[in-house]
Amino acid sequence: MSDEQRVEIAIVGAGIAGIATAYYLCTQHGRKSVVLIDSQQPMSFTSAQSGDNYRNWWPHPTMVDFSNRSIDLMEAVARETSNVFNLTRHGYLLATRRHSVDELVADLYAGYGDQADRSIRIRSTASAAAYSATLATDWTAAPDGADVLSEPSLIRSVFPALSSDIRHVIHIRRAGDISSQQLAAFMLERIRAAGGRRIAAELKGVSMGNRFELDLETPNGTQRLDADLVINAAGPFASNVAAMLGVELPIQNIFQQKIAFEDSRRAVPRDLPFAIDLDATELDWAADVRELLAEDPARSFLTRTLPGGRHCRPEGGRNGTWVKLGWAYNADVSEPRYDLANEPKLDEHFPEIVIRGAASLLPALAAYVDSPPTRFSHYGGYYSMTEENWPLIGPMGPDGAFTVAALSGFGSMAACAAGSLCAAWACAGDLPDYAADLSIRRYADTAQLSELRKYVNKGLL
Numbered sequence: 001m002s003d004e005q006r007v008e009i010a011i012v013g014a015g016i017a018g019i020a021t022a023y024y025l026c027t028q029h030g031r032k033s034v035v036l037i038d039s040q041q042p043m044s045f046t047s048a049q050s051g052d053n054y055r056n057w058w059p060h061p062t063m064v065d066f067s068n069r070s071i072d073l074m075e076a077v078a079r080e081t082s083n084v085f086n087l088t089r090h091g092y093l094l095a096t097r098r099h100s101v102d103e104l105v106a107d108l109y110a111g112y113g114d115q116a117d118r119s120i121r122i123r124s125t126a127s128a129a130a131y132s133a134t135l136a137t138d139w140t141a142a143p144d145g146a147d148v149l150s151e152p153s154l155i156r157s158v159f160p161a162l163s164s165d166i167r168h169v170i171h172i173r174r175a176g177d178i179s180s181q182q183l184a185a186f187m188l189e190r191i192r193a194a195g196g197r198r199i200a201a202e203l204k205g206v207s208m209g210n211r212f213e214l215d216l217e218t219p220n221g222t223q224r225l226d227a228d229l230v231i232n233a234a235g236p237f238a239s240n241v242a243a244m245l246g247v248e249l250p251i252q253n254i255f256q257q258k259i260a261f262e263d264s265r266r267a268v269p270r271d272l273p274f275a276i277d278l279d280a281t282e283l284d285w286a287a288d289v290r291e292l293l294a295e296d297p298a299r300s301f302l303t304r305t306l307p308g309g310r311h312c313r314p315e316g317g318r319n320g321t322w323v324k325l326g327w328a329y330n331a332d333v334s335e336p337r338y339d340l341a342n343e344p345k346l347d348e349h350f351p352e353i354v355i356r357g358a359a360s361l362l363p364a365l366a367a368y369v370d371s372p373p374t375r376f377s378h379y380g381g382y383y384s385m386t387e388e389n390w391p392l393i394g395p396m397g398p399d400g401a402f403t404v405a406a407l408s409g410f411g412s413m414a415a416c417a418a419g420s421l422c423a424a425w426a427c428a429g430d431l432p433d434y435a436a437d438l439s440i441r442r443y444a445d446t447a448q449l450s451e452l453r454k455y456v457n458k459g460l461l
């Protein structure tokens, strides 16, 4: 058997999860015989749909630690590469009209755990000028932790674009955006330099003898590849790949949509952090439209209360003109398909729905309801997720098989921590404290699992 047909580590899937895993296998563990198998171009499926936002805001310390680890690793790459992937740190603004912010602050305390006392700042007396001075644009200078702003005049002065009925804003400071495509391009270069390679093929089946025998369908016909270790990084198809190894993964795929458009009216200030309306809402339809929607079983939900989580951010920096909007309100499970443009859940009315929804937070967006943007793109992909919205990283079924999957709506930001964790499992390296909890082993602890599933806030955006 030629070297071409034998490999130490085969990774199925060249999205951000597979690429980051290969990167850490090559750079942290010195592995050279690593292949990335994918029939599509790298970063062209779910990873191409990402909003590329990141944050360390989660309601549970395990996910906060995991996210902080990922941000540490992203910052290390940013330092090494003169920030080739445009990491920014403008923060996340969580906005609410609730009278009391106590419950949200309690969630922050729970998430930040031991670090909470020094991470959370209640800004009852800050002056607008003093607060504005902390809004550094350079990621190296931005503060950590979270600021809670409840003084109306402070909120209006610092974030004048927000609706005047917003009573509290929580500003998560270790948060911002990246270009995950640029990050992946850098990683692929390093993987290649270390001896790793790509194979354009779809994995069709796996047999297990002394090694894993992978049946690959390539553009030139079928090919067999033998591997000592197999890593399942197949995104929404991770359950299919796991099934080839006799393993059932508790993953569901839920389609979520976004729009991006040229903000020709300058409705969104270019320095606005990623802004999220946390409050449930009812959309403001004209009476005749409301009646029509109510009669349509597929759309009647649009006349009822919809969940919070509508979000918006400027795209392309201060000199850009585009904005991105999203709202992960869909809860129906889909069978994943590659042909995303024909996914039944891609709703032609979504652009209007999300603009209407986001206008309750950023009223200037309302101008686009009757006069929609002319240059825009509407797209979507699967949040591939477990019920508790934690990822699945680590050993999976037979010895030598691993998974790095269920990265839901946080895979771009978590890729570095997920890839480095999966690489550590595969190479028997040092594991962080959260390793078992983020692996399939957590399903053995039914008490913890039912506790996690009770969380109303699962960190889904």
Ligand SMILES: Cc1cc2nc3c(=O)[nH]c(=O)nc-3n(C[C@H](O)[C@H](O)[C@H](O)COP(=O)(O)OP(=O)(O)OC[C@H]3O[C@@H](n4cnc5c(N)ncnc54)[C@H](O)[C@@H]3O)c2cc1C
Residues within 6 Å of the ligand: 012, 013, 014, 015, 016, 017, 018, 037, 038, 039, 040, 041, 043, 044, 045, 046, 047, 048, 049, 050, 051, 052, 053, 054, 201, 202, 203, 204, 233, 234, 235, 236, 237, 238, 241, 256, 257, 258, 379, 380, 381, 382, 383, 404, 405, 406, 407, 408, 409, 410, 411, 412, 413, 414
């Ligand atoms: C609309 C939307 C917005 C998002 N916004 C954000 C955000 O702001 N921040 C954030 O951090 N995350 C975000 N995410 C989540 C993030 O995009 C995903 O978690 C991440 O891209 C998942 O990466 P992946 O590598 O696991 O999967 P993918 O990118 O889907 O890669 C999996 C790859 O496996 C390949 N594959 C599957 N089966 C096989 C097989 N049998 N043989 C060979 N190859 C196979 C596929 O071709 C694919 O290329 C968003 C997701 C969506 C859908």
